[in-house]
Amino acid sequence: MGKKVLMKGNEAIGEAAIRAGCLNYFAYPITPQSEVAEYLAKRMPEVGGVFVQGESEVAVGYMLFGASGAGARVFTTSSSPGISLMSEAISYIAGAQCPAVFVNIIRGGPGLGGILPSQGDYFQSVKGGGHGDYRMLVMAPASVQEAVEMMMVAFPLAEKYRNPVMILGDGLIGQMMEPVEFPDQLSTEPSNKDDWAANGMEYRRSDKRNLVKSLYLDPEQLNNHNLLLKSKYERMKQEEIRYEAYNTDSDYISLIVSYGTMSRVCKTAIDNLKEEGIEVGMIRPQTLFPFPETAIHDAAGKPSCKSVMSIEMSMGQMVEDVERCVKGNRPVGWYGKCGGDVPTPEEIMHVIKEGI
């Protein structure tokens, strides 16, 4: 790793993409992530990369699709309403099995909502957003450093599965400055895509032409295509689940499930409660899809654990997945806010104590 620098999350995400070997960036301005575009508008020309400011998030989604379909490593960044507009393209990209990385620095919703941090796009990111049966591999960083590290693995993962990958941060991850270290060398080279990308037959020295498409008019073919996609999502569940367990060696009386910025506040609350003699554990999903189902199920089932709380900056979205994992073995509660002000450690401590 290189030396530590102090950097704003949005700028660090832009730099991380370059370090990860992605030199193609298409974007449309939206608060609170516009600094990524501003940073890369300067930086991409320095490294011989591409930056295009599209006319809309709709167009940006398809610029990614076209560029990825031609075999290039691509990414974009946006925030909630922009991701809604890109969701059409995300569905096509998943259908046509193209790798692409989307970063969503979530702001409050619905509608224009607000410009402050939120986690209200959990359903949109994890359950769909666009039409049809598809999934994205969704990773949720809890710090600027982790956002950088997730960017580094996002591109190889997108290429491994030929599927869109989303980094789901909230406004705080994008806006706050933290010390961050970048690796000195590129982590990976883009994979060879000659077997499927429409990158020119001459270039591949091949007589076989490639088609990048998502249309299957024959019912059997379409069903088979969807089964193939499903098999990729099942493989993600086998191979890509990432999570952090916090204070789970203790005989915790309550288990928190929380991710992103919210999980950092929960950690402080857990540390404070420990000083008061109350043990609380936490599972922090780093991948929201695939979701750490077994880890949550097992952690909730620890004999000392009496209840589970899903704490999220939304009106109760991830809690549905937590309930699904706990399978009725323990009562599952929810606490959250999504107006833009992040709940404080004191609020979390109060909620946990009330639940005990």
Added chain:
Amino acid sequence: MGKTFKKPEALADAHTHYCPGCTHGVIHRLVAEVIDELGIRGRTVGIAPVGCAVLAYNYFTFDFQEAAHGRAPAMATGIKRVRPDLMVFTYQGDGDLASIGMGEIIHAANRGEKFTTIFVNNAVYGMTGGQMAPTTMPGQRTTTSPAGRNVAEAGMPIQMAELIATLKTPGYVTRQTVIKPKYITRTKKAIKKAFEYQVAGKCFSFVEVVSTCPTNWGMTPLEAVKWSEETLLAYYKLGEYKTPEQEV
């Protein structure tokens, strides 16, 4: 005597799904001939639209991508920016380009993206069954304008070539037709010129081709040619609207 007429290499040996009297087949052939003549088949990527030409990739023998409705120019932008050495064209109809994809085509043209658009205008949505398009003529009956296009509500048909020619960014903009043999040669020249500009990395190029849709117009192929010539060509004037050499 040698062979004097053969199928272009860029054109697949396939039966098309197009209706009798439809001109997509002719336009496909012209595009294929130009690609052969320029020797660019191995580095060409076509972009199929949503509409009657959604399956166009079945009729060509080079790489293709399939766009969502109206988004082909954004995809072409993505491809050209990361692979300027690829020759990229979008093949779009009037519902795709002039309605849902209006934003994408105008901005791609205005950025001067170095790809080629073949815009086939038959004044109606074909694939979905003959609904009113932005290019439908005043009074023209369609399934969603059963009493004829009412310009008081739907406005006048959009003249895309003229509209794109107003952009200050240099480009090549022309309107042609293939409804009669005498026009076909001119259309081929225009398509060739459009691709030549791209090969030279010069500018965005836009070839509108006034077409027919006997099926959705409720006409025989011959009636469709007559109506296209008398009605469409009176409003959609043929000619070169802009070249990159000229000042706008």
